[in-house]
Structure formats: structure tokens, C-alpha cells
Amino acid sequence: MEETTAPSNFLRAIIEEDLATGRHTNVVTRFPPEPNGYLHIGHAKAICVDFGMAADFGGRCHLRFDDTNPEAEDTEYVDAIEADVRWLGFDWGEHLYFASSYFPEMYRLAEQLILDGKAYVDSLSGDEIRTYRGSVTEPGTPSPYRDRSVDENLDLFRRMRAGEFPDGAHVLRAKGDLASPNMKLRDPPLYRIRHAHHHRTGDEWCIYPMYDYAHPLEDALEHVTHSICTLEFDNNRAVYDWVVENCDVPARPRQYEFARLNLAWTMMSKRKLLLLVNEGHVNGWDDPRMPTLAGLRRRGVTPEAIRDFCDRVGVAKANSLVDIEMLEHSIRDDLNHRAPRVLAVLDPLRVVITNFPDNHIEQLDADYWPHDVPKEGSRSVPFTRELFIERADFMQDPPSGFHRLAPGREVRLRYGYFITCNEVITDEQGNIAELRCTYDPETRGGNAPDGRKVKSTLHWVSATESVPVTVRLYDHLFTVPDPAAVEDFRTVLNPDSVQTITGYVEPAVLREAPSSRYQFERLGYFFADPVDSLGEDLVFNRIVTLRDAYAKKLAAEPTQAAAEPKAPKAPKAPKEAKAKQTAVVLPLAPALQAVLDAACEVHPNRASIESWIRTEVLRELKERNLDELKLHGPRLGRLVALIDNGSISSRVAKQVFAEMLGNDVEPEAVVDAKGWRQLNDPAAVQAAVDAVIARHPDELARARDGNPRLKGFFVGKVLAETNGQANPQLVNDLVDTALAAG
Numbered sequence: 001m002e003e004t005t006a007p008s009n010f011l012r013a014i015i016e017e018d019l020a021t022g023r024h025t026n027v028v029t030r031f032p033p034e035p036n037g038y039l040h041i042g043h044a045k046a047i048c049v050d051f052g053m054a055a056d057f058g059g060r061c062h063l064r065f066d067d068t069n070p071e072a073e074d075t076e077y078v079d080a081i082e083a084d085v086r087w088l089g090f091d092w093g094e095h096l097y098f099a100s101s102y103f104p105e106m107y108r109l110a111e112q113l114i115l116d117g118k119a120y121v122d123s124l125s126g127d128e129i130r131t132y133r134g135s136v137t138e139p140g141t142p143s144p145y146r147d148r149s150v151d152e153n154l155d156l157f158r159r160m161r162a163g164e165f166p167d168g169a170h171v172l173r174a175k176g177d178l179a180s181p182n183m184k185l186r187d188p189p190l191y192r193i194r195h196a197h198h199h200r201t202g203d204e205w206c207i208y209p210m211y212d213y214a215h216p217l218e219d220a221l222e223h224v225t226h227s228i229c230t231l232e233f234d235n236n237r238a239v240y241d242w243v244v245e246n247c248d249v250p251a252r253p254r255q256y257e258f259a260r261l262n263l264a265w266t267m268m269s270k271r272k273l274l275l276l277v278n279e280g281h282v283n284g285w286d287d288p289r290m291p292t293l294a295g296l297r298r299r300g301v302t303p304e305a306i307r308d309f310c311d312r313v314g315v316a317k318a319n320s321l322v323d324i325e326m327l328e329h330s331i332r333d334d335l336n337h338r339a340p341r342v343l344a345v346l347d348p349l350r351v352v353i354t355n356f357p358d359n360h361i362e363q364l365d366a367d368y369w370p371h372d373v374p375k376e377g378s379r380s381v382p383f384t385r386e387l388f389i390e391r392a393d394f395m396q397d398p399p400s401g402f403h404r405l406a407p408g409r410e411v412r413l414r415y416g417y418f419i420t421c422n423e424v425i426t427d428e429q430g431n432i433a434e435l436r437c438t439y440d441p442e443t444r445g446g447n448a449p450d451g452r453k454v455k456s457t458l459h460w461v462s463a464t465e466s467v468p469v470t471v472r473l474y475d476h477l478f479t480v481p482d483p484a485a486v487e488d489f490r491t492v493l494n495p496d497s498v499q500t501i502t503g504y505v506e507p508a509v510l511r512e513a514p515s516s517r518y519q520f521e522r523l524g525y526f527f528a529d530p531v532d533s534l535g536e537d538l539v540f541n542r543i544v545t546l547r548d549a550y551a552k553k554l555a556a557e558p559t560q561a562a563a564e565p566k567a568p569k570a571p572k573a574p575k576e577a578k579a580k581q582t583a584v585v586l587p588l589a590p591a592l593q594a595v596l597d598a599a600c601e602v603h604p605n606r607a608s609i610e611s612w613i614r615t616e617v618l619r620e621l622k623e624r625n626l627d628e629l630k631l632h633g634p635r636l637g638r639l640v641a642l643i644d645n646g647s648i649s650s651r652v653a654k655q656v657f658a659e660m661l662g663n664d665v666e667p668e669a670v671v672d673a674k675g676w677r678q679l680n681d682p683a684a685v686q687a688a689v690d691a692v693i694a695r696h697p698d699e700l701a702r703a704r705d706g707n708p709r710l711k712g713f714f715v716g717k718v719l720a721e722t723n724g725q726a727n728p729q730l731v732n733d734l735v736d737t738a739l740a741a742g
Helices: 010-021 041-056 075-087 098-114 126-134 151-162 213-220 237-246 271-280 293-299 303-313 324-338 507-511 549-556 575-580 589-601 606-621 633-644 648-660 668-672 684-696 697-706 710-721 730-738
Strands: 028-031 060-065 094-096 119-120 171-174 189-193 206-208 226-230 254-258 346-354 362-369 378-382 386-390 408-414 418-424 432-440 460-462 467-474 497-507 517-520 523-527 539-544
Touching: 010 041, 010 226, 010 254, 028 041, 028 226, 041 075, 041 293, 060 075, 060 098, 075 293, 075 517, 094 098, 094 271, 098 119, 098 151, 098 206, 098 213, 119 151, 171 237, 171 697, 206 523, 206 549, 213 408, 213 633, 293 633, 303 324, 324 386, 324 517, 324 523, 324 539, 346 408, 378 460, 378 507, 386 549, 386 575, 408 684, 467 507, 589 606, 589 633, 606 633, 633 648, 633 668, 648 668, 684 710, 697 710, 697 730, 710 730
Parallel strands: 028 060, 060 094, 226 254, 346 432, 467 539
Antiparallel strands: 119 171, 171 189, 189 206, 346 386, 362 378, 386 460, 408 418, 418 432, 467 497, 517 523, 523 539
């Protein structure tokens, strides 16, 4: 066995000791998913631990499907799980197993427990069983059926197997310890009746083993040495050990628990993720907003980035809420050496170079890779009289500290020339429509022969030679860091979790293969969608932005040598309280706290305002300082009040906020001037719903036939029909009613 250099943790220490003392001569682990949904990022950590530990010690890891619940399982999920594990970079070889393959042996062992007087058939209802079990302060009470004879129990169990009884009529229970402080040991159930079709065994069985009975038997029959689970199974270990000790099995595996991955701004419950899919809140399991491995893959995240993230999270015994910035850091770190750089503009502002020849194309040489990435390659970028730059890169009346383009100011175009803005063209509404600029032909490549300097470099594309593409800009799917803590997680879904726009990219991207990844310079990392990108009709998903707060956080942390002496450890919290300590919200900086306090004086919803500051304001502060923002507390309060009272949507509020930054304007004035007030009139929204329904009869028929994904289609069409002004919740409700009709 080769010596491992992987980081140490308590699981690794256990395995090393077991091998050193001869308790085990090899290492066998297993990854046991239930095929009732798609794997998510939390499962990725378990996969990396299970397969990684086995690989590090020259052992093997089994892929075993825990298919003991036929009502929720499907071969679709089996196939998807196998594909995800392989995509993540792991292989189980010949060791693919199913719990259902062991059903005959599990049944035989259950009969033996009955013969040994260690199990009985109970006829209490589920509610009665819970009552008889007692409480954390009172011991359990024996079931009136606990003393049935061996013959009666065996007869009833065989008749359960034969299908004579309905669901819930009986259950097989172990004779545990009714006085045990661990309530799991108070006569745990081993088998229940389920008349349900199984995806592998069909209708052969109508009784199915409980997880706590099946799991240890599967481990033992497969000679698993280290059964690694997450912390929620801590109390189940006592049942695991009871089953192994009381059944005639060929091995004695042991269970070890580690902290599961809880990721901020993310939902990790497969049951709740299934609701998102079935209710049409997302476009399937592979929606790029989903935390599923299929969704992350569709978004453009690589398996190497996910494995790196899991390594960074590590293996611990205490639950915590991991900041999503850590995942984004791993993604950026991976893509930095994987994604070539290209030019793209997502919010175009036309620039006319008045002294550049009309109908002339000049090819500029541009590197695919920056100097710190040891790769070579370049392409030609067309430079023409008409260009696009980002609208945010120009301000007509810029505040102090804004160094990008402005009237009379000179900037550099990436790989190109210095340009100077001479004239601003506006439309009838006063919006900036076009800039008239001149270029200095002597500055090709970005340097001036006379040595003059400019303070900003802008990205750009040719307005005539660039390629229009559909771009999806993804944000968090939820509006709060811990959606699992909200009673109805659907109430905190982010209505602006995806923004679909038309952008323009340089023509070099057409020469690349589908599913290519790029860094759009100054904008982020993007992935050509493997499903929707067809030929020259490209659709790009934003994988992640360029800002990396986690990397800055790492750089700011003191080294161990420079760190202050550690304070004495605080007394341990009680176990129940400790389990709830999953996240710490850092205090705001004093200046932002003052803004928050001032905002609350005009709008008392402190939680809403603080949430806005922690998301939108802090996002802006990554590029500009607080003085540049000219953030006015009472105005911020009035902006959030407009959201809370339904006058504007969150999406519109971001646009209003952008107008307010650096400007002396009131949010109400911006909303009224732009015509952005939210449409809350049910009659008007119903008219829009009716119009959309009338135009899409085929989609309506498919939706009423049970296709859940089409709800999102109709909601999107209605929002577009109302120019994005309709109240999203009202649209959802009216679309639900329309689809249910008929």
C-alpha cells in the first residue's frame, strides 16, 4: 500500500489504526444512495469520502442502491446516479449492488430472529406504536402483542409475506430495550407491509425491510469494513450494531458518522428538490440553478472543481453551514486554467469611431491566456468602425473614482487602441443611445508612443462582426442563506434567480466545439449549454462571476505563527442545542450599520433592509468604496418599502438601485419616470394570462396532461407579456388556476 499524503481527519485516523492493529487487512467502503431523486452537491462530499478513503488505502468502494422504498424509486434515478458518480471521477468496477438483491436473505434472517425470540409481529397502528414507545423522559411500554408465541409470530410474518394483510396492518419489530435512553432501540421496526410495484423485483414482494435493518445486513454481506454515514444516523448506530450482533452474518462492520455538507443559499433535501421540479419552479433536475450534480454539470461546473471543494470542506464531526463562496472559489480556481479568454458584451452601448474607415475590418491579435496561465494560443479579433461596450462602462456625469469612459475622457480598448469620447447621442426619452469617439491609430496594442497613460481598459466587440448569443445569468435560487430553516421554503424562492439576455461575443467562439467554457473578460466564466446551443444559435450559461471574496478572505487570514493565542475553550453546549448551531451572521461594518439604522427610521422592516445590504450593497462594494456609492439610508429604506408593499419587484428594485447609486434621486421618482411600478391588478394580469393561453393551445394541452415543466413556460410568457411588471406571485396563482381548469 502506498503512503497517503491526504489531509488527516478522524476517519483516516480510525482506518490507519484498524490496519496497524490488524483489525482489518483491507478497506471496503460503500456509497449507498436511495434511487428516489438525483444526487446533489451534498452527495458529492459523501462520494468523495467513501470512494476517496477506499482509494487512499488501496481498498474498494461499492456502489449500492438502497432500494427498499418502492413507492419513491425509479430506474431513471438509478441511471442518473450511476452517471453522476462516473462523471465525478469514481468507478466501482464489478461492485454494483442493490438492496433488493438481498431481499431473500434478509427475509430468512428475519425468520431466524423470530425463531430466536428476538423479533415479533406487532399489530398496533403507527400512532399507537409511537405512544407505546414513551418519551425522552419516560420509558416505553410493552406492546400488548410483544409476547406472542414464536409460532404465532412466524405464521403472521409468513402471511404478511404472502400478501394476506393490507398496508399498515402489522409490522415486524425487534425486541430491543424499552427503557433505553436511545429511543431508536425501543423495539425498532424491521419490516413493514407495502403493496407497491418495485422497479427491480416487480410485485414479487409486498413486505419491505426498514433501512435500519437492511443497511447493516448489506454491509455485512458485502464484507464492508467501514460504513461511513452522516451525523443524522448517529442514534441509528445502536440499531445497526444490534442487527449485526443478532443475525448470523459473515462479517461485523462498524458505522462511523461525519458531518454532512450544508451549503448556504442552497436546499439539500431531495424531497424538497423534487417539489421544485414537480411544481415547475425549475426546469427539471438538470436546471443550472439546482444544486444537483446534473444541474452543476449543465451549468458548466467541472468534476475537478467539485472534488476540490469537497477536499477544502474536509471531514468533521460537527455540522456547519458552508459559505457558497468556498464552492465558487474552487470553480474559479479550476476554470482559470481551463477556460480561454474571449471578449463579450452583455449590456451593449454602441460606440462609433468617427475617424476609423467605414466598411473596414482590422484584425487585432489577442491572447487566449493571461501571463500567469502557462498556456499558449491566440486568435484574431475584428476591429470595426462601430463597436459595442458595456453600458456600465460609460457615465455622462461620473462621480469621483469612476475611471472608465466619460465625455472628453480617454480609455484603452482591450488589445486595441486608445479612444476618446467626443459626443453623446440620446434618444427621445433622454436615454443614452450612442457614443461618438475617436481613436489614436498610434496606440495599437494598447500603448501610446508618447508614454501617456490611461486609467481604465474596457472590453468590447465589433457591432457588425460579433455574434449574438443568448446568455443566462444565474443567481441564488433562494433569497435567504438557509432556506431549509424556513417553514415553507417556496416562499423564499428568488424570482430573479435567472435573467436571460442577448449578448454579443467575438466570432472566434463559433470555431470551438459545443459545451466549451470561456472566461468572458471582466464578466465571468460561461459555458455553452450542451442542450440548447444548436449550431450557430448559441446559448451560454454563466457558471460563476469573476469576483472571489473567499480568496480575499483566505489572503486576509493570519498565519498560524502570527495568530493570537487561542482563548480557552468554551463549555460544550448540550447536544440538542449544538445541532442547531449551523451559521453565524457576521456584524455589518459601522458605516453600513449606520445606513441600516437610518433606513429603518423610514421603513421598520429591519430584516428586509439588512438582507438587501448584505446582498446588493455588499456586491457593489466589491468594486467601489462606500463614498463612491453615496448610499443614502432613508432612500434605501424607501426602496425596500416599495418592494415590501408590492409596488415593484425585486428585479426592478435592482435597476432602481443602480440608478440611485452615485445620484441624488429618490427611488419613487425613478420608478415613476421609468414606468416600473408592479402590476398588481388581478384583472389586468388575468387578461395577460388569457392572451398567452390563447396563443399556446398545444402547450396548454400538454400542461393539462400532466407536464409540470410547462407552468414555468407560461409564467415566463405572462411576465414577458406585461414587460416584466406583473406581480410574479399573482402570475403564478393565476397560471395555476388556468392550467387546472378544463
